[in-house]
Amino acid sequence: MILNIDGNINRYYVQTLCMIFFPGASFPEDEQPGPGVPELYVKLTKENGRFDAFARVTLDGRSVGTEKSRDDDGSYSEERCAKLAVGDAVTSALGELMEYRPSWGMLTGVRPSKVATEMLTAGISKTRTRRILTQDYNVFPKKADLAVAVALNEQRIIEDTSPLDCSLYLSIPFCSSRCAYCSFVSYTSKRLLSLIPDYVVRLREDLRSVMKLVRDYGLRIRTVYIGGGTPSILEPELLTFLLSAVREELDGREPEEYTCEAGRPDSITAEKLRIMKKFGVGRISVNPQTLCEEVLEGIGRNHTVEDFYRAYSIARESGIETVNTDIIAGLPGDSFRIFSSTVDGIIALRPENVTVHTFCVKRSAAINQRDNIYSMRGGEAGKCVDYSQIKLRQAGYIPYYMYRQKNTVGNFENVGFSLPGNEGRYNIYMMEEVHSILAIGAGAVAKFVRPASEGRKAQIKRFFNPKYPYEYLRGGDCAALVAAMRGAYEAPDVAEGEGVPAAAGAGTEE
Ligand code: SF4
Known part of the structure; x- marks a missing residue:
């Protein structure tokens, strides 16, 4: 163009x-x-x-x-x-x-709920916020309603934050096979999967270094999130090694939320979930994406619908309190009929969290090399997204976080729904950038957040860990991450004793 x-x-x-x-x-x-x-x-x-x-x-x-x-x-x-x-x-x-006419009007490159939050925190009423979104940003009324609902739910959760809060993120960028729509850095070949043991040992060392600073600066870990890739790809021995290391470093302090993604049903076993439960994991994801066999095959998920039900039942038996399930609207080969029955099937299971994504594919994804699947209007995806939002809300779920991505079918949104009181807090903290995310591992992006205060705008510094596991391992240690963290927390313009993470050191300023 x-x-x-x-x-x-x-x-x-x-x-x-x-x-x-x-x-x-x-x-x-x-x-x-x-x-x-x-x-x-x-x-x-x-x-x-x-x-x-x-x-x-x-x-x-x-x-x-x-x-x-x-x-x-x-x-x-x-x-x-x-x-x-x-x-x-x-x-x-x-x-x-x-x-x-795009349903989100001219809102692009910014989270709609962030725009709504700005207005609400400036004392603008809900009604006027909705009106501004529809009149000034040309957002459809139903989307303006959603943005306001999410903003209100987020605000309720982030009310109680302190500058000394932070969350911990550990990246496991490995999967047993590659989904056709995937554009993440995730190793899947046998040769690269053989790096996992070394990778986990290195992660443990970096965790030790970062947690030392957490103690030095008196920070409080609010949430822990082990993401991927597929963390549940780790064999029981390595999973035990990693989770016991986290436990040891937390040293008796319980985070308010501890998530370990177990997204791919084909990676889940009762033994692995027992280990997770034993070491304090309280939230996992078990992701079907769709409950249609043909659609699963088309997107190369390498598991069946039955595998999902089996994994979900193991998850429930494990006693882990919160289970999230991800589904995707607008998948190639999907239709309103198929998607609506996926939504109904998931609601019938009553998982605590349901995240409804809209299909988004980057140029590099295998599926895009095969078919040109970009779609402006999104075909039936709009109807699917609407259906999921109406049905989940009728079933008692609330929308608690939302984000949008470029090149999403129909330009629709991704929304996290929760049964009240079970909101995935890490998602909100990370999206709303209310506190630092200490991210360790290949591809992980650490964010050092200096919250806004009177007369001072919030500032965020990002630190990009090496993108690929082999680069990460070659680096040898996390000296650069530690230096970035020191820079952020020891910046000279922070008043003595204030303990506010200040923006400095490596990274990109927003
Ligand atoms: S499970 Fe997720 S990270 Fe792994 S290949 Fe599939 S889409 Fe990519």
């Missing part, structure tokens, strides 16, 4: 708006006009306290131009005001050309 920008406009922002209408689009600098190549011109000016944005899009001989204005009346920052004018003009022009 060709982009021509005139004025002080963030190019990346315009690209993300374009991707609502052209999922999977790329924007090479040397793109030439031609058949099937959309061309967008955007101009922004400001005069007499008013932003005027103009957008013209041309595709295959058709051309649509739209002009939108927004008064900089102080309701928003100047930057936000300019973005709203540009977003309105671009989405209107592209929408008219493509005859499509």
Whole structure:
């Protein structure tokens, strides 16, 4: 796609708006006009306290131009005001050309609940927040309702936070086989899986180093999350080694939530879940993705529906309190009929958490090499997403966290639902960036959060651990992570004794 920008406009922002209408689009600098190549011109000016944005899009001989204005009346920052004018003009022009109205309007690159939270914490009422989302951001009313509901549930949970709080994340980027839609870094070949024992030993060493700093700085671990990949791929001996190390490092302090993902039903055994329970894990995921055999086969999940039911029943027998199940709307080969029966089947099991994702596939995923599965309108996925939200809410579940990704079928959202009181807190802390996430292991991204306080904006520093397990092992130690953590917690502008994680050291500032 060709982009021509005139004025002080963030190019990346315009690209993300374009991707609502052209999922999977790329924007090479040397793109030439031609058949099937959309061309967008955007101009922004400001005069007499008013932003005027103009957008013209041309595709295959058709051309649509739209002009939108927004008064900089102080309701928003100047930057936000300019973005709203540009977003309105671009989405209107592209929408008219493509005859499509996106349900999240011009909201892109930001979590809808974050926008709602900002308004609610600024004292704006629920009703007015909904109205602003629908009128200023062109969000559909049902999505505005969802954003407000999630924001209210999140707020309730994050009320009680302290600058000394943090969560611990351990990454196990290994799976027994690769799902066709996967774009995560996860090793699956026999040769690479043989790295697991060394990897777990190294993880244990890094955990020791990080936990030493946790004690030095007087931090409190609120949640522990072991994610992947598939952590339950670890054989009982290695699982025991890792979980006992976590237990030892926690030294008697119980986190309020301890999750170990056991996503792939084919990796779950009663023995592994017994070990998890013994070492204090209180939340696991058992993910069917769909309860349709043909759809599972199409996405290369390498397990059956029966495997899921078997694993779910082992999970219930294990006594682990909270079980999450992930399902995906908009999978290739799925339909409203199939998806709605998946939702009904999951609700009948009454797991404490149900996470409903919308199918999202990156260019690198095997399935995208096979079929072009990007879809702007999302076919029946919109109906599926609506069905899941209505049925889960009717069944007593509440939406407690939500995020969106680029290149998602229909641009729909991913929503975590919970029976009240069982919300997956790590998900909220991580999404809302209320405290630091001390992330260890290949591909894990640590976030050092300095919460906002009077007269000071929140700041976040990220630290990227080596992406691939072999790189991680080659690195030898976690000196860089430790240095980043020290930098964050010992920054000179933190008042003595304040104990606030300050932004400094390695990483990327937001
Ligand atoms: S289980 Fe998850 S991480 Fe593993 S291959 Fe499948 S999608 Fe990727």
